[in-house]
Amino acid sequence: MDTVLFCAHTEADGSLSVASLEALTAAKTLAEGLGAPYAVGLFGADVAAAASVVAGCGATAIHGVSGEAFGVSRYATDAAAMEALAKAASATIIVATDDSRASRAMPGVAARLGGRIDAHVTGLAVKDGKPVATRGYYRQRMQAELTRAARPWCLTVSAGCFAAYDGAPGEASVTAVEVPVTEAMTRTTLKAVIAPSADEQTIRPDAKLLFVAGAGWTKKQADGASHVADAGELILGFLGRSKASLGSSKSLVDMGGDGEAVLPFLTHLHQVGQTGATPRHPKGLATCCHGEEPHVVGWRFVGERRAVNLDPSCGWAQGKADVLYVADAFAVMKKINELLG
Structure with missing residues (x-):
């Protein structure tokens, strides 16, 4: 039987993005269709706030990788965290959002685990007892349905394709997953974030x-x-x-x-x-x-x-x-x- 893992990083304020909550709905829907257990894997500087948001989602377990090293976008630490979460949950299907951070690290995670990856997924369903992913090709002019026998199967879900999870927050029990951080993993450092203010920003993916x-x-x-x-x-x-x-x-x-x-x-x-x-x-x-x-x-x-x-x-x-x-x-x-x- 498959085990589904929803994997996400926290934002700078410790929350989960809307796109991540949409990916949670995708993972939850897939697991329910398969009749399989699913877990939540979170990583960031502090995952407590994010864990409370998804506490009522019905996951069998919530795993967390915490620490300052995981609070910034960096391939080495992000890939290590996601790999450790997948192993802790014994996941055979891993679902994450299709944002720049997860998309950069997930292919490396799939390679480390000996699995396969499909990105830009726009739909997840179960047909004949098998998980099926839908994604577009040629600028969305063609739609394909994909299924794989190889495991683990990593999937990144495009934003706007699923409703965001909006369950009531609660008290979450988080199983800590330890990931050793070496000096080589943190050679890439974040100096500053240069971004326009909210009023100056004109590209707003979450706008109505x-x-x-x-x-x-x-x-x-x-x-x-x-x-x-x-x-x-x-x-x-x-x-x-x-x-x-x-x-x-x-x-x-x-x-x-x-x-x-x-x-x-x-x-x-x-x-x-x-x-x-x-x-x-x-x-x-x-x-x-x-x-x-x-x-x-x-x-x-x-x-x-x-x-x-x-x-x-x-x-x-x-x-x-x-x-x-x-x-x-x-x-x-x-x-x-x-x-x-």
Whole structure:
């Protein structure tokens, strides 16, 4: 019989990220489908707070690796912690979130344990008594179902594919797992974290709304002039008030490289589409982009899709959006910002 292990690292404040709680739901669902026991493995500077959050999840055991050496993202210590947790739980299937930290260490863990790994998993199910993982290929244009006989089988789950675990916190009994830390393991050190403040951050994976700007924001308006500065103020004003996540069409991002006037806060990290990101926000609002297929393919996992465009026959009107507002995006966003205060 398989034994499932949910493995996660704690955040800087000792909590678990939303993506990790989604991976916990995935692991729990898989274990229940298999009728198999499942355990929780946590590592970080201090795992007590995270353990209390998942205390009521029904796991047979909660294992923890604690210590300052495990509080920062570092391959050597992260891989050692995850390997030790897998051995402590006698895990045959290991599930973690698909974030940068786990994704970097998990392949090494699979190699150390003599197992196999599949990343970017979007679904987990049980068919004919066997665990089956679903993942996309070719920018999500193809979906494949995978199953493996090799064990342990390591899986990293993409964010936004499962509901986050929201059980009531409680008192958790954590079984401490000791991992010897050598000098060689800590040669990589964290000097500083440079990141924008919460208000300046524009890529927000946990936001309920994805706001996408298209090249139309920089084009000439009704008065014959472009208003890039005004567009920037309107967009940033809306993001600040709504706490939405910002995306962009490829055409708008590329304009910066061509030396044209462009919104200064956009980078290729904001790009949504066939050659960009495939976000999974509950709602999406596209403005000033025509809804071409290479861009729209990145919206396939957005829940409710709406668009604002002056062209009533644009791509969004061809069944690619749930609602199309035929209107001037400048006027619409100005009014929305006024309503939001």
